Structure formats: C-alpha cells, structure tokens
Amino acid sequence: MAAAKGTPDIEDLARVAVTAGRAIMTIYTGPFDVEAKPDDSPVTRADIEAENVIAAGLAEIAPDIPIVAEEAAAAGDIPDVGDRFFLVDPLDGTREFIERNGEFTVNIALIVDGAPVMGVIHAPASGEIVFADSARGAFAGRVALEENEPTISDIRQIRARSVTEDGAVALVSRSHCDAQTHEALARFAPGAVKPLGSSLKLCRIAQGAADLYLRHGPTMQWDTAAGDAILRAAGGCVVDLAGAPLRYARHVAGVSRDFGNPDFCAFGDARLKARL
Template sequence: MKMDAYASLLEKLLPIAHDAGNAIMNIYGGNIDVRTKSDASPVTEADELAEALILPALQALDRGIPIVAEEQAAAGNTPKTGDRFWLVDPLDGTKEFINRNGEFTVNIALIENGVPVLGVVLAPALKRLFAGGLGLGAFVEENGERKAIQCRPVPAAGLTVVASRSHGDEAALARFLAGAKVASQTSAGSSLKLCLLAAGEADVYPRLGPTMEWDIAAGDAVLRAAGGQLITLDNKPMVYGKPNFANPHFSAWGLRAGDRF
C-alpha cells in the first residue's frame, strides 16, 4: 500500500474510534455492570457495545480484511488472518474503566506481514487520541489541536519508567531495571503506556506478564511511527499473527530501543 493510501485509511479510523469512545463514555457516566469471562478477566457492556460499533465500521472500509477483536475471540470467533488483518481491543483497561480512573482506551490496528502498520489509540475520558503509521509519523489530538509526536532521547537524569497499574510485578521489574539509571517511575493503565513513550513523556515500559496482541498492537504502531520499538526479551521486534495471539514478555522503548542500559 502506498503512503497516501495509508494516510487516507488512518484518517478514516479516527471517527470509528471516536464513535466507540462516545458509546463507552455514555456507560461510564452511569452504572457499570461487571461480568467475568472464562479467563477470569472482567467485561462490561461498554466493551461489547464498542466492539459492536467498530466491527461493521471496519468491514465497511474493506470487507476483505479479517478482524480479530477481543470480545469476539473470547467467544471463540476468530477468523483466519492471512498476511493482512485488523486487531481490535474495544476497551483496553477494563479494570481502569471499572475503577473510573480514566486510563482506558479504544484500540484499532492494521497488521501487514506481522507488522502493525497503522494504529489508533483513543483515551476518551482523558480526551487524548494517539495515531500513527508506517512512514507517516505519529500525532496526538487533544484540546482541539493535532500535533506531531516523537520519542525523546533519554534525559541525563535517567529513565522515566512506566509500569502497569493493574498488572504489576515489582520484583520482576526491579530485576529488569537492575543497573539502570532511573529518574522516576510511574504507573498507567492500558495501552496509554506505549503512547507515553511515543509522545516523549516516558522512556521504557517493561511488560513482564501476559498480554494479547490486541492489547498492544495499536500502541505499538504509534510507538514505531514515533521512532520507538517494542521488542521481546531476546531483542527481537514483536510479531503479530502468532498462534492464539498471545505475546511473550517484552519491553517497549523510546530512542533507546535495543541499546538497553
């Protein structure tokens, strides 16, 4: 696909994400009915409604591109993907949504040959939208403005580390960071962590626990477009379309990707 086609497709994803975000926020303002899926993770009406809006909107763009979406996959409905497919997490950070801390996101990514080439991450409660794509760079929309973003060099004071708010393993994180010069550590929910790296607001996000491809693909696309990298613990780029869509442990970096400490 040519760059202008990527750019056009990315713009068409933004209103789809906003529609899902609006639906989520309508539920966020009222009672939240929480149920438990077979993997013991929580799910709400907001997860399901957002996905029900996103899927037909993506099909309208191109019915030939398969869609792998979290709630459909949880129900056992996973299509054959091939070399090109969508990855959708309609509400990443369901625990953050339930706790009403605002750190939840809508995630849409296009995968080609194992690489996330386009990604949109919307944090509707925070009114921040991050997007980016292969050869297009990355940007954030907030306060009615769009501005380009990129990863930053690590400040002289040291790394700003961002960790998971709901899935932390302090001992594993300490081992990973042993010997590193760390200026500060903060926690954030959902795929926002990857977007903080892309926006130059943090430097490294180690994820030393289980994730699924739809959890990270859109944020990875934004991060790559901003100059960063998401790598497995053996220093290989994350690949998408794996069996069962389960990820190995990884670390995401700004401009220090591959350089480690």
C-alpha cells in the same frame, strides 16, 4: 499521502475509534455490571458495545480485511487471517474503566506481514487521541467531547525522545505490576518509575514524556499492536526480551496462546535495548 489501494486511511480508523469511545462514555457515566470471562479477567457492557461499533465501522471502510477482536476471540470467534488483518481491543484497561480513573482506551491496529503499520489509541474520558501511519508518522490530537459530531483538533506530530542524563522515566502497569518487574527494571537505572493504565503507556513514550515500559506476564497482541504502530512511527520500538521486534500473527514462536505476546519492553530510545 494517499493510502494504498484497498487500505483504509488512518483518519478512517480514528473516526471509528472516536465513535466507539462515545459508546463507552455513555455507559461510563451510569451504573454498569461487571462479569468475569473464562480467564477471570473482567468484562462489561462497554467492552461488548464498543467492539460491536468498531466491527461495524471497520466492515464499512475495509470489508475485505479480517478483524481479530478481543471479546469475539474470547468467545472463540477468530477468523482466518492472511497477511493483512485488524487487531482490536475495544476497551483496553477494563479495570481502569471499572475504577473510573479515566485510564482506559480504544485500540485499533492494522497488521501487514506481521507488523503493525497503522494504529489508533483513543482515551475517551480525556478526549485524547494518538494515531500513526508508518508512511506518514505519528500524531496526537484532541476530540471535542461535547460536540454532536465530534472532530479531532490540535493535531501535532510526535516523536520519542533520547534518554536524558537524569535517567529514564519507566512506566509500569497500574493493574499488573509485580516484584519481578521492579527487579528487571533495575538494570535500566530509571530516574523515576510511574504507574499508568492501558496502552497510554506506549502513547507517553511515543510523545516523549517517558522512556520505557517493561512487561512480564501474559498480554495479547490486541493490547500492544496499536501502541506498537504509534511508537514505531515516532522513532521508538517494542521488542521481546531478546531485542527482536514483536510479531503479530495467530501463532508466534515461543508463545503458547493464539495471538499472545512474549514478555516485552517498549523503548523511546533504541539505545536502551543494550541493557536488556
């Protein structure tokens, strides 16, 4: 299905994400410094260079769509946005990048009227890529890391699963998990609880490998938008703790920070929402 006039193709967004991933891996394989942003979260040269690559790539394919990107926003560079804009996390899971465990991603999402309608998540250390267009569905593939001109292959459609009798598999943040999270998870009676870094958690739910991800505490919309687009297209949902779908805009009711998220839960099987 062709994209609407003025709307990029999901394949275009995937190529931008892969190019950013190559820039990240060039830095990942060598020494790098770690600095602290004003909120004390870490940032590396890989975050900055990947964001520059993405900004240039998106400006080429969709010059009229504003870009809200993590590092630019941290520096106070936030454009005026209308009903369409990109949300970009150039290196989601910076702590995982620093720890060199491979669980970090490039996240790009297109927002239309407050909802994520396209999303790409690329894990450059493994070559995994997951992407979705609300009009076409959600897909997963592999990026050939050794090729000078990388290609995406082994593309297959993905769907979230129904919860099994063995109980839900719950995912938690590898770097941001506390006693409150484990207490809240008890209402879902999970059969297993597994830690995982970055937006890979939303990918695993969309791929039918896990069932839910509950997050208390501060997150930003660029952390979730791409994974939310993918999970919605795969039949799941990401909702606040009142059960309403997350909204994507500079100002969201009940959230004090620009482009901030409320506490939320991601589900593969929407029937789990009844336990919130």
